[in-house]
Amino acid sequence: MNRIEAEILKYKKTMMSKLILIIPIFFAVFSMVVQIIISENPGIKVDMASKESWKMFLTLSFNFWSFIFIPMISALLTGLVANQEKKVGNYRALCCHEIMPLKIWFYKIMGMVVYMLIATIIFIAVEVVAGSISAIGNISFIKILVAAIACFLVSISILPIQLFFATNFGMIINLAVGFAGMLSGVLMAPEKYWILNPYSWATRLMCPLIGVHPNGIVLNQGDPLLNGDVVGIGIILSMISFSILLFMTGKLFEKKEFR
Structure with a gap:
């Protein structure tokens, strides 16, 4: 646990910690602004005094969050981590501490998992605040909480993939992969x-949880994409994939950095 804490503290005053704070706020506020603009369009009929206003807000924010945030923030975070390590010796300095390469890789990934969790918590808080400003009616807190946690759980499987590309091929290739x-x-x-495709899991889970199609359109009642069975499948698949990818990329890291 101390090593994971060290990884978290290592990036506390870097761009990574700033992104974790700024990006969730941006997505929630951006969704709020878009909702207000749409609601004032006379050609679009949305009853802003009903639960439709919350539905629109959650549709916008979680579609952006699952579609854009998860792959791109994963690419950015892993890229920043890889660049930071290259500046301080490209992991080789850790040999002096006699830490197993697989453990080094594990600590890096788990540190980023914690940062993703922090971003998720911030997003939940900002969603509640921004939604309360732009939407009318009872706060859909449970829906926000469940959807955000689901996004987090299925997003962690991407981190080993992105860190592998960031470490071996650099920031540009890593961003391209993202x-x-x-x-x-x-x-x-x-x-x-x-x-x-692990990059599709979060977007797919938002179909039954939020009722939004991956293209951003609200799903009609009875649509097959509203089948909630995919939520459990996606989360279990992500946990299994995360474990496998963590081990596989860790072994590749071991061969490259410590051969």
Whole structure:
């Protein structure tokens, strides 16, 4: 636990900690502004004095969060971590502490998992505040909490992939992988083979949890994408994939850095 805490503290005063704070606030506020603009459009009929206002807000914010935030923040965070390590010796300095390479990799990944969790908590808080300002009616706190936690749980499987590319190929390639994952994720999410792409899992789970199609459109009642069975499948699949990818990328890291 001390090593994980050290990883968290290492980036406390870096750009990474600032991104974790700023980006969740940006997505929630941006969704609030978009909702207000849409509601004032005379060509769009939305009863802002009913639960439809909350539905619109959650549709906008969680679609942006699952589609854009998860793949791109994963790419940014892992890229910043890899760059930081290159500046201080590219992991080799850790050999002096006789720490197993797999443990080093594990600590790095778990440190980023904690940062993703912090971002999720901030997002939940800002969602409640921003939604209370722009939407009318009872706060959909349970829906926000469940959807945000689901996004977090299925997002961690991406971290070993992104850190592998960041460590071996640099920031630009890593961002390109994140961008490709973002596009492929939204395209595959509504399909039957969505489970094959970890970048599609969060977007797919938002279909039953929030009622939003991966393309951002509200799903109609009875739509097959509203089937809630995918939530459990996605979370279990993510936990298994995370464990496998953590070990596989850790072994590759061991061969490259400590051969």
